[in-house]
Amino acid sequence: MTYVITGSCIKDDSCIEVCPVDCIHPKPGAPDFETAEQLYIDPEVCIDCDACVHACPVDAIYAEFEVPEKFGYTVEVNAEFFAEKSTAERTAV
Amino acid sequence: MGAVPPRIAVVGAGPAGAFAAASVWRMRPDAQVDFFERLPTAWGLLRAGVAPDHQEIKRLDDTFDRETLRRGCRFFGNVEVGVDVSHADLMRHYTAVIYATGAQTDKSIGIPGEDLPGSWAATEFVAWYNGHPDYRGLEFDLSGRRAVVIGNGNVAADVTRILMRSPEELERTDVADHALEALRESRIEEVVVLGRRGPAQAAFTSAELRELGYIDGVDVQVDSAEAELDKVSHEWLAEEGTFTARRNVALVREYASGTGAGTGADAVSGAAQRRIVLRFLRSPAAIRGTGRVEAVDIRRNELVRTDDGALRARPAGDEVETIECGLVLRSVGYQAVPLPDVPFDERSYVLPNDRGRVLLPDGEPLAGVYAVGWIKRGPTGILGTNKRDAAETVRCLVDDLAAGRLPEPASVDGDGGIEAVLADRKPDLVTAEGWHAIDVLERERGSRDGRPRAKLTSREELLDAARAATVAG
Ligand SMILES: Cc1cc2nc3c(=O)[nH]c(=O)nc-3n(C[C@H](O)[C@H](O)[C@H](O)COP(=O)(O)OP(=O)(O)OC[C@H]3O[C@@H](n4cnc5c(N)ncnc54)[C@H](O)[C@@H]3O)c2cc1C
Ligand SMILES: NC(=O)c1ccc[n+]([C@@H]2O[C@H](COP(=O)([O-])OP(=O)(O)OC[C@H]3O[C@@H](n4cnc5c(N)ncnc54)[C@H](OP(=O)(O)O)[C@@H]3O)[C@@H](O)[C@H]2O)c1
Ligand code: SF4
Ligand code: SF4
Numbered sequence: 001m002t003y004v005i006t007g008s009c010i011k012d013d014s015c016i017e018v019c020p021v022d023c024i025h026p027k028p029g030a031p032d033f034e035t036a037e038q039l040y041i042d043p044e045v046c047i048d049c050d051a052c053v054h055a056c057p058v059d060a061i062y063a064e065f066e067v068p069e070k071f072g073y074t075v076e077v078n079a080e081f082f083a084e085k086s087t088a089e090r091t092a093v
Numbered sequence: 094m095g096a097v098p099p100r101i102a103v104v105g106a107g108p109a110g111a112f113a114a115a116s117v118w119r120m121r122p123d124a125q126v127d128f129f130e131r132l133p134t135a136w137g138l139l140r141a142g143v144a145p146d147h148q149e150i151k152r153l154d155d156t157f158d159r160e161t162l163r164r165g166c167r168f169f170g171n172v173e174v175g176v177d178v179s180h181a182d183l184m185r186h187y188t189a190v191i192y193a194t195g196a197q198t199d200k201s202i203g204i205p206g207e208d209l210p211g212s213w214a215a216t217e218f219v220a221w222y223n224g225h226p227d228y229r230g231l232e233f234d235l236s237g238r239r240a241v242v243i244g245n246g247n248v249a250a251d252v253t254r255i256l257m258r259s260p261e262e263l264e265r266t267d268v269a270d271h272a273l274e275a276l277r278e279s280r281i282e283e284v285v286v287l288g289r290r291g292p293a294q295a296a297f298t299s300a301e302l303r304e305l306g307y308i309d310g311v312d313v314q315v316d317s318a319e320a321e322l323d324k325v326s327h328e329w330l331a332e333e334g335t336f337t338a339r340r341n342v343a344l345v346r347e348y349a350s351g352t353g354a355g356t357g358a359d360a361v362s363g364a365a366q367r368r369i370v371l372r373f374l375r376s377p378a379a380i381r382g383t384g385r386v387e388a389v390d391i392r393r394n395e396l397v398r399t400d401d402g403a404l405r406a407r408p409a410g411d412e413v414e415t416i417e418c419g420l421v422l423r424s425v426g427y428q429a430v431p432l433p434d435v436p437f438d439e440r441s442y443v444l445p446n447d448r449g450r451v452l453l454p455d456g457e458p459l460a461g462v463y464a465v466g467w468i469k470r471g472p473t474g475i476l477g478t479n480k481r482d483a484a485e486t487v488r489c490l491v492d493d494l495a496a497g498r499l500p501e502p503a504s505v506d507g508d509g510g511i512e513a514v515l516a517d518r519k520p521d522l523v524t525a526e527g528w529h530a531i532d533v534l535e536r537e538r539g540s541r542d543g544r545p546r547a548k549l550t551s552r553e554e555l556l557d558a559a560r561a562a563t564v565a566g
Pocket of ligand 3: 018021022023024041045047048051053
């Protein structure tokens, strides 16, 4: 399972601040942060702790099995974002 | 730190002002923060810009309320700075003034016929359907079969969606009542959206582009030749294309092949009565008509890479294509207006600033004056962008305070402070209490019809609702 971010994300970074495993990207300062239309959750790393859901001011985050139908495609989009560049690559210094 | 708590005026209670006030509270909890807002309502474009069918996003108002007004920020609504109170008044009563006035008008395209009746700025249409009191009297003629939207940004996507949504979908939103009634009678069957560059350069977010394909009974069409990328775009996409640009290019191809997001079923069954036609590499040359809009002439462009590496549209050939239509919405961007007695950059349409410190023509900071949001950066960026932007501005302000660079304001509490000025000049002042009363009333009115909110859309109604609360309280 994983959590996913939908297109209503306003990129206010509240979820990044609470995620215990640092699996929400891109982060401010990353080269693709400014051009990102939203943030994404790495399904390989997310531990389903639910913390980000409570932090999100616009309810943009859902558990994978609860994603509303109109946002169904976002499960794939979140995964694709990390298929292009993984969390490990993103957090390597 | 000075002995007297700093007083901060935030001019404009939009998202940037709200994030700035919250940021001040975090960094200087001792400060008194007051909003000055020209409308009786709070939250700027969150209320008057964000599309009514995007209610999830409007929930941000709860966070703004919790992090500002509920923490003691005062709201002075129905007060226009530069008209009701001057910059000098603010400087007299506050340690610092943060301008967060956004971009209040539209950018023009500069083509013949732009001002014909029936040709509108998307800015106006957006403010009208969102119930902004200054725009409620506008009358959009929706009796033609076709509308043309110029521009490929998210605002263009928003206005296209609102034109195409069914009344059944709209009546579940907080779209203004006058707009709902007009849209019910709309006879528009086709919206043509013009992008001057190609699918790879469109400014849509992929979420908004995809959503166009999910409107009930509406098909999205793209000519397959226009969906194909030219050589320059191919190279750009491979070398420096963004994740969003790759999604957009793929989506446009799906639309072109008839397998687009959500549209499949409608297209196959032929159920789609209405359509959105996305055109690329097309610029409007003129808007034509006798007395009102009847057509838009468009020309083909090609992309060229300029010396600075940017991809620009350049006219290709003389061929003119005419699209007949009854409505044109120009969605090519917002533009800020100058404020009296504050420096303004006439070329970039922002307050000249360094990380939020407003600068004088000689490049020196104007002590105690700051900018945040669209008036600081220009009219781009989503809501959260303003949060980081506000943190940058407020950090400068807090540093200036700590370094003793901000003199204490001239006014002392003995003269009644800004409250006395406002009591004298603004009998119709709307306080936080008044705005909360408007908010509660609108939500109540909406809940009767299963809507998130039914907006009050005239100043009189808004002021009445606010006044009732103050009298009752
Ligand atoms: C149509 C539209 C839809 C959008 N949808 C989204 C979306 O879905 N998601 C997203 O993340 N972002 C969206 N955005 C972007 C977002 O709205 C902006 O980033 C944000 O509103 C900019 O904030 P601001 O405070 O700088 O300006 P504004 O929101 O314009 O706020 C400025 C405030 O200042 C007030 N004001 C102006 N002049 C004066 C004066 N002289 N005295 C007192 N008050 C004054 C105005 O009344 C207004 O309340 C959208 C933008 C538009 C235009
Ligand atoms: N859902 C959301 O998140 C949402 C919704 C609405 C708005 N917003 C945000 O609000 C901001 C403002 O949106 P916006 O749509 O007003 O601005 P925008 O994103 O800057 O888009 C402006 C569009 O107009 C085009 N354009 C400019 N001048 C033109 C001309 N002379 N002729 C033809 N086309 C021209 C641009 O094309 P070029 O690229 O070729 O210049 C671009 O496609 C954006 O940051 C947007 O993301 C977000
Ligand atoms: S559910 Fe927990 S681990 Fe997963 S993204 Fe949210 S905060 Fe991070
Ligand atoms: S908290 Fe919500 S809106 Fe903010 S960045 Fe995270 S997902 Fe996006």
